[in-house]
Amino acid sequence: MHDDRDPLLSQRSALILLLGVLVGIGAGILAALGHADPAGAVLTGAGAFGAGVLFFHATIA
Numbered sequence: 001m002h003d004d005r006d007p008l009l010s011q012r013s014a015l016i017l018l019l020g021v022l023v024g025i026g027a028g029i030l031a032a033l034g035h036a037d038p039a040g041a042v043l044t045g046a047g048a049f050g051a052g053v054l055f056f057h058a059t060i061a
Contacts, residue, residue, distance in 0.1 A: 016056045024049030 009017070028045025036044065 012060060016053055016060060019056045020049045020053035023052030 024045040027048030028041045031041040031044040032038070
C-alpha cells in the first residue's frame with residue numbers, strides 16, 4: 001500500500017485556475033447582461049478564462 005499522498009495540483013496551479021475561472025464567469029455574465037446571445041456569452045467567458053490563466057501564470061511567482 002502506498003501512503004504518500006501527493007497533491008494533484010500545486011497551490012499555485014490551483015490558484016491560477018481558480019482566478020481564471022472567476023474571470024471567465026465574470027466576463028460571461030457581463031456579456032450575457034450586455035444582451036449577447038448565450039453562445040456568444042459562453043465563448044466570451046471561455047476566451048477570458050484562457051487570457052486570465054495566461055495573465056495570472058505570468059504574474060504570480
